[in-house]
Amino acid sequence: MSISPQQATEALLDIERAQRRAFVLRGYEVGAPHFLLWGAIWFVGYGLTEAFPARAGLYWIVLSLGGTLGGYLLGKAAAARGLVSRDGWRYLAAVGSTVAFMLLTYAIMQPRDSAQLGAFPALLVSFLYVLAGIWKGTRWIVVGIVVAGLTMAGYELLPEHFNLWMALVGGGALVSTGLWFRRV
Numbered sequence: 625m626s627i628s629p630q631q632a633t634e635a636l637l638d639i640e641r642a643q644r645r646a647f648v649l650r651g652y653e654v655g656a657p658h659f660l661l662w663g664a665i666w667f668v669g670y671g672l673t674e675a676f677p678a679r680a681g682l683y684w685i686v687l688s689l690g691g692t693l694g695g696y697l698l699g700k701a702a703a704a705r706g707l708v709s710r711d712g713w714r715y716l717a718a719v720g721s722t723v724a725f726m727l728l729t730y731a732i733m734q735p736r737d738s739a740q741l742g743a744f745p746a747l748l749v750s751f752l753y754v755l756a757g758i759w760k761g762t763r764w765i766v767v768g769i770v771v772a773g774l775t776m777a778g779y780e781l782l783p784e785h786f787n788l789w790m791a792l793v794g795g796g797a798l799v800s801t802g803l804w805f806r807r808v
Contacts, residue, residue: 648761654702655764656805658695663798665691670742670791677738677787692719722748739779739786746775746794767801 627635669687673680696712703710726745735741750772757764774797778789 650707651760652763652805654699654707655760656802657698659767659798659802659805661694661698661802662691663795663800663802666795666798667791670787670789670794673738673742674785674787674791680738680741688723692716695719722752737783739783742787742790743775743779746790747772750775763801763805767797771797 665687669684672683676683696715699708699712699715700710702708703712726748729744730741735744750768753764753768753771755768757766757768771794774793775790778786778793782789
């Protein structure tokens with residue numbers, strides 16, 4: 625039995641769609657543990673910042689280093705399962721570049737208060753999620769928009785308790801995203 629050129633074209637398009645869907649679902653699967661990790665870090669980091677603001681810098685340095693190491697190890701585990709390439713240095717370079725950008729921006733803009741200090745990384749991460757979503761799938765874009773919206777709502781409506789807001793709502797949004805991404 626032979627197939628027509630039209631049928632061959634349709635079969636190739638079906639294969640391409642299936643490959644694209646597999647790529648998107650794999651991205652959600654790989655991203656889920658990272659969202660769970662960073663959601664927990666936001667709970668702890670923003671919560672400690674609310675409770676003990678004088679030591680916030682120290683908490684965030686320790687939590688960020690731990691999160692970076694945790695993310696690196698999650699990436700290695702995903703690579704061992706064949707879900708991603710073994711380019712762990714790219715993850716570390718991306719995190720390092722993001723941190724450098726934040727610190728340089730802080731040096732230039734000189735935020736005045738804790739809410740400004742805490743809102744900027746959340747908005748930057750939201751932006752990065754939207755960018756990732758352009759390639760990785762719609763859920764990333766949704767998460768970026770939701771986290772940015774929640775960040776701005778807390779900043780505008782509860783500036784005196786912004787860090788508590790971000791601990792509960794921002795951290796909760798990331799953990800919820802991790803759970804959502806696991807349901808592929």
